[in-house]
Amino acid sequence: MILGHDIDDNSTQTSQKFRNIKVIKLINPVTIYFIVLFGVIVYGSFRYSTTYIPFYQRNIESYAAHxxxxxxxxxxxxxxxxxxxxxxxxxxxxxxxxxxxxxxxxxxxxxxxxxxxxxxxxxxxxxxxxxxxxxxxxxxxxxxxxxxxxxxxxxxxxxxxxxxxxxxxxxxxxxxxxxxxxxxxxxxxxxxxxxxxxxxxxxxxxxxxxxxxxxxxxxxxxxxxxxxxxxxxxxx
Known part of the structure; x- marks a missing residue:
């Protein structure tokens, strides 16, 4: 009984360590860089979008010399x-x-x-x-x-x-x-x-x-x- 309990504890600890390693591998500088880059690209795409002119851009006729x-x-x-x-x-x-x-x-x-x-x-x-x-x-x-x-x-x-x-x-x-x-x-x-x-x-x-x-x-x-x-x- 005691031996079985020790085996269960070791298995739990091993599984927890494995999950921690996976999390560490997922959250690293390279991953963060690509997440930020993706956000910048998406934001920039909306900012320069010509499909929603009133928010981001003015129509050229509104400021061009007449x-x-x-x-x-x-x-x-x-x-x-x-x-x-x-x-x-x-x-x-x-x-x-x-x-x-x-x-x-x-x-x-x-x-x-x-x-x-x-x-x-x-x-x-x-x-x-x-x-x-x-x-x-x-x-x-x-x-x-x-x-x-x-x-x-x-x-x-x-x-x-x-x-x-x-x-x-x-x-x-x-x-x-x-x-x-x-x-x-x-x-x-x-x-x-x-x-x-x-x-x-x-x-x-x-x-x-x-x-x-x-x-x-x-x-x-x-x-x-x-x-x-x-x-x-x-x-x-």
Missing amino acids: SLVKVGCVIGANNNDETKYYVNRTEELARNGSKFILWSEAIAYINDTTQYNELEQGIKNISQMYNTYIGFTYSDASSSNGKIYNKLTVMSPNGDILINYAKSNLVPFVENKVTAGPEILQTNITSDFGTIGGAICFDYNFPRLISQASKNNVDFMIQPSDTWVSSYRYVN
């Missing part, structure tokens, strides 16, 4: 810092119906306030005459302290300055003589484009600046860049 706006770009000519040349190119684009005109990065060079005033007045005349927005760029060396800034100025059709921004993230070594401006994204509200904002070329590599666009609910971001030009023309 009309197009003609824009123009003035690209810097190699070794040509003649301001009048770029102003004339800008007027040609405005005359042809461009409602927003943007210059590539630092295509004009301003030595003093007289030169800047002439440039600003020329852009203002075009903006008001043709009812267009113009983002013009220049290397600003007009400061009395001798510093050079890489600037973007945006003019409204009313002749108001909406953005007056100095590049805040400079290209190492290439822009070693340029002074960085404050790392604050300038924005302004317009009747034609909503809230606009602007930064210059290399600035877009820095989330701490560009992320300010979402915080300010920017609708239209502009980016003059030196890479539009066939050869590099940074200020040295």
